[in-house]
Amino acid sequence: MTPNTSIFAPLLFISLALFVMGCWKRFGLIALGRPENRFDNAGKRLGEMFLYAFGQKRVISKPFGFNHFIIFWSFLILTIANTEFILNGLFPHSIKLIKLPFELYLPLAFMIDIATLLALTAVIVASLRRLFAPPYPEARTLDAFFILGLIAILMLASFTLNATELAVAINNSKADSAVLSEAAGSVMPVASFISGLLPLNHLELIHFIAWWAHALALLIFICYLPNSKHMHILTAIPNCFFRRLGKPNTQNLEEFVPGATFGVDRADNYSWKDLLDSFACTECGRCQNVCPASITGKPLNPRAVIHDIKVNLLENGSSLKEGKTPAVPLIGESGEGSISEESIWSCTTCGACMEACPVFIEHMPKLIKLRRHLVESESKFPEELLNLFENMEGRSNPWGIAPSERTKWCSQLDVKPFEKGKTEYLYYVGCAGSFDSRNKHVSVAMTQLLDKAGVSWGILGKDEKCCGDSIRRLGNEYVFDRMARENVTMFIELGVKKIITQCPHCFSTLKNDYLQFGLDLEVLHHTEMLNSLIQEGKLVVDKKTEEMGIALFHDSCYLGRHNDVYDAPRTLLEAATGKAPVEMDRKGSDAFCCGAGGGRMWMEEHIGERINLTRVNEALEKNPDTICVACPYCMTMFEDGLKDIKADGVKVRDVAEVMAEALLR
Amino acid sequence: MLIVVCIKQVPDTTQVQIDPVTNTLVRDGIPFIVNPYDTHALEEALRLKDRFGCRVAAISMGPPNAEGTLKKALALGVDHAILLSDRVFGGADTLATSNVLAAAITRLHSDVDEVGLVLCGKQTIDGDTAQVGPGIASRLDYRQLTLVDKIVNIDFQTKIIRVSRKLEGRHEIVEAPLPAMLTVVRELNRPRYPKVQMRLAAADALVEVWNNSTLQLDEQQIGLKGSPTWVSKIFSPERDKGEILGDGNADPEGAASLLVEKLMAKDMLPI
Numbered sequence: 001m002t003p004n005t006s007i008f009a010p011l012l013f014i015s016l017a018l019f020v021m022g023c024w025k026r027f028g029l030i031a032l033g034r035p036e037n038r039f040d041n042a043g044k045r046l047g048e049m050f051l052y053a054f055g056q057k058r059v060i061s062k063p064f065g066f067n068h069f070i071i072f073w074s075f076l077i078l079t080i081a082n083t084e085f086i087l088n089g090l091f092p093h094s095i096k097l098i099k100l101p102f103e104l105y106l107p108l109a110f111m112i113d114i115a116t117l118l119a120l121t122a123v124i125v126a127s128l129r130r131l132f133a134p135p136y137p138e139a140r141t142l143d144a145f146f147i148l149g150l151i152a153i154l155m156l157a158s159f160t161l162n163a164t165e166l167a168v169a170i171n172n173s174k175a176d177s178a179v180l181s182e183a184a185g186s187v188m189p190v191a192s193f194i195s196g197l198l199p200l201n202h203l204e205l206i207h208f209i210a211w212w213a214h215a216l217a218l219l220i221f222i223c224y225l226p227n228s229k230h231m232h233i234l235t236a237i238p239n240c241f242f243r244r245l246g247k248p249n250t251q252n253l254e255e256f257v258p259g260a261t262f263g264v265d266r267a268d269n270y271s272w273k274d275l276l277d278s279f280a281c282t283e284c285g286r287c288q289n290v291c292p293a294s295i296t297g298k299p300l301n302p303r304a305v306i307h308d309i310k311v312n313l314l315e316n317g318s319s320l321k322e323g324k325t326p327a328v329p330l331i332g333e334s335g336e337g338s339i340s341e342e343s344i345w346s347c348t349t350c351g352a353c354m355e356a357c358p359v360f361i362e363h364m365p366k367l368i369k370l371r372r373h374l375v376e377s378e379s380k381f382p383e384e385l386l387n388l389f390e391n392m393e394g395r396s397n398p399w400g401i402a403p404s405e406r407t408k409w410c411s412q413l414d415v416k417p418f419e420k421g422k423t424e425y426l427y428y429v430g431c432a433g434s435f436d437s438r439n440k441h442v443s444v445a446m447t448q449l450l451d452k453a454g455v456s457w458g459i460l461g462k463d464e465k466c467c468g469d470s471i472r473r474l475g476n477e478y479v480f481d482r483m484a485r486e487n488v489t490m491f492i493e494l495g496v497k498k499i500i501t502q503c504p505h506c507f508s509t510l511k512n513d514y515l516q517f518g519l520d521l522e523v524l525h526h527t528e529m530l531n532s533l534i535q536e537g538k539l540v541v542d543k544k545t546e547e548m549g550i551a552l553f554h555d556s557c558y559l560g561r562h563n564d565v566y567d568a569p570r571t572l573l574e575a576a577t578g579k580a581p582v583e584m585d586r587k588g589s590d591a592f593c594c595g596a597g598g599g600r601m602w603m604e605e606h607i608g609e610r611i612n613l614t615r616v617n618e619a620l621e622k623n624p625d626t627i628c629v630a631c632p633y634c635m636t637m638f639e640d641g642l643k644d645i646k647a648d649g650v651k652v653r654d655v656a657e658v659m660a661e662a663l664l665r
Numbered sequence: 666m667l668i669v670v671c672i673k674q675v676p677d678t679t680q681v682q683i684d685p686v687t688n689t690l691v692r693d694g695i696p697f698i699v700n701p702y703d704t705h706a707l708e709e710a711l712r713l714k715d716r717f718g719c720r721v722a723a724i725s726m727g728p729p730n731a732e733g734t735l736k737k738a739l740a741l742g743v744d745h746a747i748l749l750s751d752r753v754f755g756g757a758d759t760l761a762t763s764n765v766l767a768a769a770i771t772r773l774h775s776d777v778d779e780v781g782l783v784l785c786g787k788q789t790i791d792g793d794t795a796q797v798g799p800g801i802a803s804r805l806d807y808r809q810l811t812l813v814d815k816i817v818n819i820d821f822q823t824k825i826i827r828v829s830r831k832l833e834g835r836h837e838i839v840e841a842p843l844p845a846m847l848t849v850v851r852e853l854n855r856p857r858y859p860k861v862q863m864r865l866a867a868a869d870a871l872v873e874v875w876n877n878s879t880l881q882l883d884e885q886q887i888g889l890k891g892s893p894t895w896v897s898k899i900f901s902p903e904r905d906k907g908e909i910l911g912d913g914n915a916d917p918e919g920a921a922s923l924l925v926e927k928l929m930a931k932d933m934l935p936i
Contacts, residue, residue: 377860377861394677
């Protein structure tokens with residue numbers, strides 16, 4: 001019953017060496033990334049890490065997540081047993097858990113026995129799932145079954161091993177530990193059950209086979225780990241620690257000095273955290289199952305993007321280290337390890353992938369860094385964007401309309417300019433609210449509501465400039481940087497402190513992106529503003545509106561997912577109509593994008609189904625009379641979609657319009 | 666071989682209004698842009714540079730703040746940017762302007778390299794005369810090919826250029842020996858978008874300024890003194906009301922096809 005140290009020790013040494021070499025190689029590759037500070041706020045980071053990595057909060061939120069939770073915690077418990085196993089293999093009889101005090105050993109033995117059973121059950125469930133209902137078809141990889149099989153072997157061997165040891169001890173009257181073993185047997189129900197089944201005359205042989213099966217499975221696991229997607233066992237926990245605190249709703253600043261590189265076209269232009277992300281991904285596929293581009297048949301697959309970054313890094317590792325030109329292009333059509341331009345431009349920046357990722361991989365900023373390279377260093381982008389870029393730069397609005405026409409929407413209204421020191425709120429109308437004929441109605445409704453509530457507000461009029469949202473998400477950071485700085489300077493000069501926007505894109509950009517330029521504003525989306533006016537009693541709904549019929553609400557990505565504003569629009573709709581709005585199946589943080597974010601508003605959609613039609617059809621399943629939105633882009637996408645399928649009977653209304661209907665008519 | 670592109674800084678005319686009292690352009694606070702037709706001339710020169718490796722010079726006559734226009738040309742990739750700026754150049758009509766530009770091209774010809782091609786936009790959006798390009802060709806005795814929408818072939822060995830001219834309702838293919846002056850239309854190409862690295866370099870680059878002590882022109886031929894044209898009045902034309910054709914409510918498809926028909930008849934839809 002003695003493990004053969006002279007064979008085990010060298011094998012262990014080789015496996016550990018391979019493990020260390022694998023880790024060294026991959027962590028060395030991560031270190032090629034650019035610096036990024038993710039060490040601030042360590043206390044909060046630790047807390048988040050415990051909640052999301054050890055507590056598996058996001059993992060368990062989806063079906064089969066609990067299965068992973070069981071594997072994770074069983075593994076943590078079994079680390080104790082495996083450590084004992086390895087030490088015992090090196091120093092036979094010297095280190096045994098059974099030598100621990102009784103009170104400590106018995107519960108430990110019980111936990112190990114149960115954890116082994118749970119892990120075995122969980123890997124069987126996982127294998128069956130992968131066979132019969134995989135999260136996505138390509139998930140049936142040899143790699144996945146190999147690791148599941150290996151874990152199953154480990155568990156079975158571990159049971160057999162414990163069972164033979166129990167059987168030997170109990171049947172050996174001379175053994176000092178017979179009493180102890182009997183007690184151990186009583187707390188290890190599975191192992192003792194198996195021990196009852198074992199043929200007593202072959203115990204030595206069975207033990208020998210089980211010991212080596214366990215040893216080899218464990219050693220293979222150790223070598224294999226850092227060289228496969230299962231490296232996430234090592235990287236997912238730190239990835240949760242280093243996650244972006246707060247929502248990943250902005251992109252990093254760039255420094256515009258001659259000689260700098262802009263955006264990313266090779267893996268080592270990414271930050272180390274971007275590269276760590278690629279090794280933390282275990283390809284669960286949750287991101288691709290919520291991605292509007294993937295779902296509607298676009299070439300973009302967020303899981304594949306992360307995978308390609310990892311493959312690219314592994315393929316090009318040595319040439320990157322030597323400063324040579326990498327052989328596999330990061331942006332290209334050549335297959336694994338390369339990300340196609342089509343997929344880079346397909347992203348709507350809706351953030352669903354990042355919301356779904358259990359380990360907080362940040363897909364969207366990585367795609368935008370690739371866009372930056374294409375736009376800023378290569379001037380290569382879909383041709384419809386040329387006009388947009390020039391319009392934004394020349395006239396600070398997407399349509400290239402003369403800035404002097406920014407106030408046309410309110411030429412018949414009594415709208416006052418924002419006055420320094422006098423006006424409390426700046427109503428930042430935004431390009432859509434100023435120029436888009438449909439959205440001008442929303443602006444008019446807002447002015448009436450603000451006046452009714454007696455709010456001190458004003459507009460910038462002809463001096464208002466575009467916030468730059470689309471430009472930034474499209475990767476034209478150079479132009480965005482200039483637009484943002486101009487706006488920030490203007491806001492500071494005018495003493496603007498509080499802003500109301502009706503566009504979630506203006507809202508998020510002014511609130512989050514401009515913070516990077518040192519401007520900390522109190523930015524309210526109009527639904528938040530109207531909601532607080534209701535709460536404060538400044539707006540009172542005496543008469544509910546019947547006009548809307550069955551009202552359904554669609555969440556805007558930049559309001560909901562990117563900024564956690566879910567309740568304000570719903571509360572308003574309930575106040576105005578007397579009923580909570582009807583919800584779609586994908587709602588709140590799971591809401592499906594309208595298709596216009598990330599600059600997609602200004603681009604053609606040539607491939608696959610149209611995203612807006614997918615969402616419109618989803619809405620129509622609930623038979624609404626009115627689809628309520630809180631974003632000008634969503635408004636356009638829904639109205640266009642409804643026209644496309646000739647569902648003209650269904651209206652689209654902004655929440656402010658619904659409020660105006662209830663309060664002013 | 667040197668290609669010279671003449672570009673002009675113009676007010677963004679979509680934002681210009683005419684003062685009804687004084688009948689003059691209200692230019693206060695109106696941003697300047699590069700004359701849109703000139704951006705196509707610039708693009709064509711840069712494409713020839715990319716293909717044949719020739720050098721490109723951009724020249725512009727204007728006040729000192731026209732430097733911005735030339736910096737844009739530098740950001741797009743021109744090799745030389747020269748601003749022709751002097752008080753004595755001011756108040757010039759198309760004749761006096763072409764005198765200054767022609768003199769600058771002659772100087773580039775002797776200082777930098779043999780000039781093979783001069784490219785201009787077909788006209789500017791502020792003056793709309795379409796005279797400066799042909800004026801330059803006359804002063805320099807270059808062949809002039811106006812309204813070019815395609816360079817069919819250019820051979821720097823035999824010094825022959827063949828272009829397509831976009832005329833009303835037809836195209837004309839013509840051939841001419843170099844050096845030649847081309848004025849170009851929008852259909853010629855799609856201008857490129859500047860790369861950031863080039864923009865940063867252009868921001869730091871110095872735009873060469875030539876004044877009349879560089880060009881040594883007779884003051885009777887330049888500026889206000891050299892301009893026989895004078896503007897008596899500027900006014901917004903009265904717009905006659907158009908007629909309403911078709912009925913979009915009763916027959917939307919019929920109205921749409923009527924619109925397409927009318928637009929095609931006026932050559933306003935690409936076919």
